[in-house]
Amino acid sequence: MELQKVEALLRVSSALLLISTACLVSLDTQTKVVFVKRRITYKQLDAFVHLVYVASAAAAYNLLQLGRCVFSSSLKEKSNKSYRYLAWVFYLLDQMVVYITFITNSAATEQAIIALNGAKVFQWMKWCSKFSRFCFQAGGAVVSAYLASALMALLTFISAFHLFRLYSPKSFLRLKNTQVN
Amino acid sequence: MELQKVEALLRVSSALLLISTACLVSLDTQTKVVFVKRRITYKQLDAFVHLVYVASAAAAYNLLQLGRCVFSSSLKEKSNKSYRYLAWVFYLLDQMVVYITFITNSAATEQAIIALNGAKVFQWMKWCSKFSRFCFQAGGAVVSAYLASALMALLTFISAFHLFRLYSPKSFLRLKNTQVN
Numbered sequence: 001m002e003l004q005k006v007e008a009l010l011r012v013s014s015a016l017l018l019i020s021t022a023c024l025v026s027l028d029t030q031t032k033v034v035f036v037k038r039r040i041t042y043k044q045l046d047a048f049v050h051l052v053y054v055a056s057a058a059a060a061y062n063l064l065q066l067g068r069c070v071f072s073s074s075l076k077e078k079s080n081k082s083y084r085y086l087a088w089v090f091y092l093l094d095q096m097v098v099y100i101t102f103i104t105n106s107a108a109t110e111q112a113i114i115a116l117n118g119a120k121v122f123q124w125m126k127w128c129s130k131f132s133r134f135c136f137q138a139g140g141a142v143v144s145a146y147l148a149s150a151l152m153a154l155l156t157f158i159s160a161f162h163l164f165r166l167y168s169p170k171s172f173l174r175l176k177n178t179q180v181n
Numbered sequence: 182m183e184l185q186k187v188e189a190l191l192r193v194s195s196a197l198l199l200i201s202t203a204c205l206v207s208l209d210t211q212t213k214v215v216f217v218k219r220r221i222t223y224k225q226l227d228a229f230v231h232l233v234y235v236a237s238a239a240a241a242y243n244l245l246q247l248g249r250c251v252f253s254s255s256l257k258e259k260s261n262k263s264y265r266y267l268a269w270v271f272y273l274l275d276q277m278v279v280y281i282t283f284i285t286n287s288a289a290t291e292q293a294i295i296a297l298n299g300a301k302v303f304q305w306m307k308w309c310s311k312f313s314r315f316c317f318q319a320g321g322a323v324v325s326a327y328l329a330s331a332l333m334a335l336l337t338f339i340s341a342f343h344l345f346r347l348y349s350p351k352s353f354l355r356l357k358n359t360q361v362n
Contacts, residue, residue: 045300106284110289111291113227124295165345
């Protein structure tokens, strides 16, 4: 019961952080005259477009799981077999979501770093000195997405715990005799 | 016993893939005349420098764990308590290594994608059309690193299994009475 509260709290916080990431990125735009008048939006940066999609999807997933957390506290009273299948599904989904979030987030970070530092050998210019407000907002989005990813990494601990404690500590993938413990 | 063989196999394969990533990246260099004579190496791309360090460290970690796998098959016969601490340490280490590998690898991929496609709005030029051999080798390194990350993600399943099956399925973080099951 205690664990369920922790899980609900983690799901709420990571969903909020992911939503704020999606909002920060999708509202990020700046117009400035650099040689010609330029309007920069997140849509011109592939990695940030993907970040918006992934953050929204991950937030939706966490909210769905939150609903499951809050309303179906009677999950454990279901038959042992269907509980086990569900535990596997939730574990695999949690893992997938956290890896995908980390991957897109880190790609966006790398793109932001190139915009910040440039790359001399490739003649890639620094842009953050010119579009600083745009860059600060993108940086905030990335930090919030990393926090959300860290919380979701903790959530995989919980789903792994729910799943693997069903198995026997002595023999491989043998289910425990749950009547005893 | 069966599981230990699977783990050893996964550790060997991911270590080999990580070593091949590190080699592919660190031997990647191309000299070509584009306006002036240019020599491109991985050292000019931050994300690839980090990829070499992380891939080498992760390969070393997997080889160490492989040694543990092969030589200390008697781990389970140790006292229950120290086994549990070790299981926690291995689980957390495995998680850390897999996340860090995913993050650096995805940053390197993003840098490679920018080199491949450029970014018009920022006047970042495409370079892969000019340095194609360099880019193919970098692409191979990234693919091999992703395969290694996927194998290490499977390894976290095993370490989670080793850890959480020690706990009771009914009450939170209560250890099981291992004499019974």
